[in-house]
Amino acid sequence: LKLAYDRPTLAYLGSPTGIRLVLLLGLSLLTLGSIKPVFKRWLAVHCFLAPVYETGRLMLYGGSPERVYGSLGLGSPSLWLLCTVAAAAAALFWETTFPDSNGESNGKQKTQKARVLFMRVLIFYRPDILLLVGAFIFLSLAVLCEMFIPFYTGKVIDILGTQYKWNNFLTAIILMGLYSLGSSFSAGCRGGLFMCAINSFTCRMKVKLFGALVKQEIGFFETIKTGDITSRLSTDTTLMGRAVALNVNVLLRTLIKTVGMLSLMMSLSWKLTLLMLMETPITGLLQSVHDNYYQRLSKEVQDSIARANEAAGETVGGIRTVRSFKTEQHEAGRYNDRLMDTHNRKTRRDTVMAVYLLLRRLTAVVMQVAMLYYGRLFIQRGQMSTGNLVSFILYQSDLADNIRTLIYIFGDMLNSVGAAGKVFEYLDREPQVSTKGTLQPETLTGHVQFHNLSFSYPTRQERKVLQGFSLELRPGQLTALVGPSGGGKSTCVSLLERFYQPQQGEILLDGLPLQSYQHHYLHRKIAMVGQEPVLFSGSVKDNIAYGLADCSLERVQEAARRANAHSFISQLEKGYDTDVGERGGQLSGGEKQRIAIARALIREPQVLILDEVTSALDTESEHMALASCPSQTLLVIAHRLKTIERADQIILIDQGTVQEQGTHQELMDRKGSYYKLKERLFTEDDVPH
Known part of the structure; x- marks a missing residue:
C-alpha cells in the first residue's frame, strides 16, 4: 500500500474517475434526454475498468513504474479502447441475461x-x-x-x-x-x-x-x-x-x-x-x-x-x-x-x-x-x-x-x-365428453329418446348438423334411418355412442341422461358396427373377444354363429387362430363385417347399431344378424330396400331434422319425400324395377 500511495498512478483511481463518470452521464442526458439502464452500466464499467486493471497490474507486478506504465498504461489509447470493448461486452451480456426491456x-x-x-x-x-x-x-x-x-x-x-x-x-x-x-x-x-x-x-x-x-x-x-x-x-x-x-x-x-x-x-x-x-x-x-x-x-x-x-x-x-x-x-x-x-x-x-x-x-x-x-x-x-x-x-x-x-x-x-x-x-386435458357417470342398473330395456338436439362438429362449429332433432327408439323394434348423404344419420349414431356431446338437448336411456351411466357399462350395453369396421392385428378369436377378459372359445363361436361367420372361419387354415393381418387386410369386406357383428353380439348389448354395414353382407347374413336380437333395440342405417322394408319404423332425416316417420307402407302411401327419393336413395336387390 505504501508503494501504491507513493506512485502518482493511484491519483487516477480517485476523483478523476468519478468526475469522468459524472461528466459523461451529464453530457448523455443533455444530448439524449434519457438514458437506458444498459447505457448507464456501460458508462460505469467503462470509467472504472481502467483503474481496476491498473490496480491488478500493481498487485501482479509489485508496483514497478516501468511495468505499470507499459504499452497499456493508464493514459494509453490502447487501454481505453480495450476497456471500451470489454465494457460493451459486459453490458451486452448483462442485458441479454437479465433484460430490462x-x-x-x-x-x-x-x-x-x-x-x-x-x-x-x-x-x-x-x-x-x-x-x-x-x-x-x-x-x-x-x-x-x-x-x-x-x-x-x-x-x-x-x-x-x-x-x-x-x-x-x-x-x-x-x-x-x-x-x-x-x-x-x-x-x-x-x-x-x-x-x-x-x-x-x-x-x-x-x-x-x-x-x-x-x-x-x-x-x-x-x-x-x-x-x-x-x-x-x-x-x-x-x-x-x-x-x-x-x-x-x-x-x-x-x-x-x-x-x-x-x-x-x-x-x-x-x-x-x-x-x-x-x-x-x-x-x-x-x-x-x-x-x-x-x-x-x-x-x-x-x-x-x-x-x-x-x-x-x-x-x-x-x-x-x-x-x-x-x-x-x-x-x-x-x-x-x-x-x-x-x-x-x-x-x-x-x-x-x-x-x-x-x-x-x-x-x-x-x-x-x-x-x-x-x-x-x-x-x-x-x-x-x-x-x-x-x-x-x-x-x-x-x-x-x-x-x-x-x-x-x-x-x-x-x-x-x-x-x-x-x-x-x-x-x-380433461375429455370434453365426460366419462364420470356411475349408473350401472342390473336391468336395461334399451328405450332411447333424443330430445331437441342441436349439434355441430368441433372442426365445423359454424355448421349445425342437427337442429331441434327428436327421435325415439323402442325396445324390440328395428328403426331404420334413411336420407341423403350428409343429412345427419351417422351423427345420430355418434351421439348415441357418446363420441360427442351435443351443444343443446339430451339423449335419454331408459329415462336417464346418457352421461349419467358408467362409461364401461354404457359401451357394453350399446354396441355399434361401423360402416368400415376396423380389425386389429391378431387372430379371429382375439378380434371377436376384443376388450373381454377370459372369454372362452365356446362363447366366441356362439357369437360367430349368430353373425353367420362360423362357417367361413372354420374353413380358414387355422380356424379361429388365423391372423387377420393389419386392419383385417387378409379378409374380404363381407368377412370383416361379419366378424365385426360377432364382436358386437358377444357383448349381448341391449342397443345394437348397424351403420350401413348390410351393404357388404349377403341377404342370409343380414337376416341372421337382425334376427338374433329379438328383444334388443335395433338402429340401422342402410340403403338396401329389403332391410328398410323390414323396419318397424323408418326415419327420414335431411338437413339435421326429421322429415318423415312411419313404416315403409305408410310413407309410400303418404307420397312425400320418402316416396320421391326412394329410387335415388335405395337399392332394390333382387327386385325388378
Missing part, C-alpha cells in the same frame, strides 16, 4: 412455467429414486477421482525435473493410476444407472401419455394431427427423460468439478486463476446469444419432423387410394418437400451451432496463449514451478469447459423441458 415480465413467466414443468418431471422420476441416488453417489466419486489426476501429473513432472527420487515418483504414479481407475469405474456405473433411470421413466411416461390420449373424445383426434400425437409419444417423452436426467447429471458433475478445480487452482496460483476467470463473461455472452437462436430453430426442426411424419403416415394409411389414383410420384414429391424443409431448418440450426463453436474455440485459444505467457513470467520469477503450471493448464482447459457448461446448463435445464409442456398438456 418490456418483455421482462414475459421472460419471467416463461421461466416460472419452465420451473414448474421441471419440478413435475422430477416428481415423475420418484419411482426411480434408488437408481438416481446410486448414480449421484458414483457421480461424486468419479468427479473427485478425476480432479486429482492433473494434480499428480504436475507432481510427476516436478519429480522428473528436479532431483529424481524413486519413492516419490512411484507414489505419484500409483496414486495417479488409482485415481484414474476409480474415475473410470465410477463414471461407468454412473452412466449405466442414469440410463436405466431414463429408460424406466420414458417407458412409464409413454404408457401414461397413451392412456391419457385414448381417453379423449373423438373430436380431439379430429382436431389434432396424427403426426403431432406420434411425435409426442415417440420423441417428446424421450426428450423429457433425457433432458432432465442428463442435465441434472451434467449440472452436478460440473458443479462439483468446478468448485474442486477452483480450490486446487487457487492453491497453485491465485493470480492465474483471476486471469482465467476473465473469460467467463465473454463465454456467457456467446452462450446466451447462441441459446436464443438455437432453441427457436430446434423447435422449428421438431415441428417440421412432425409434418414429415404426418405426410408419410397419411400415404401409408391410404396406400390403396394412392395406388388407385396413381399418385405415387405426387406423394413421394410431397414427402420430399417436407424432408427438404426439415433439412433446410436443420442446416440453419447447425450453422448457428458451427459459428458458436468457432467463436468459443477462438476465445479458448486466446485464453490459453495468455495463460502460457503469464505462466512463463511467474516461473521466471520463481512464483510457481513447471509442474504446477502444467497442472494449472490441465485444470484450466477443463474448467473453461465446465464454466461454459454451467452457464448453458442452468438455462437449458429449464428450456429443455419445453418438450414436456405438450406432453403435460395432453396428460392434464
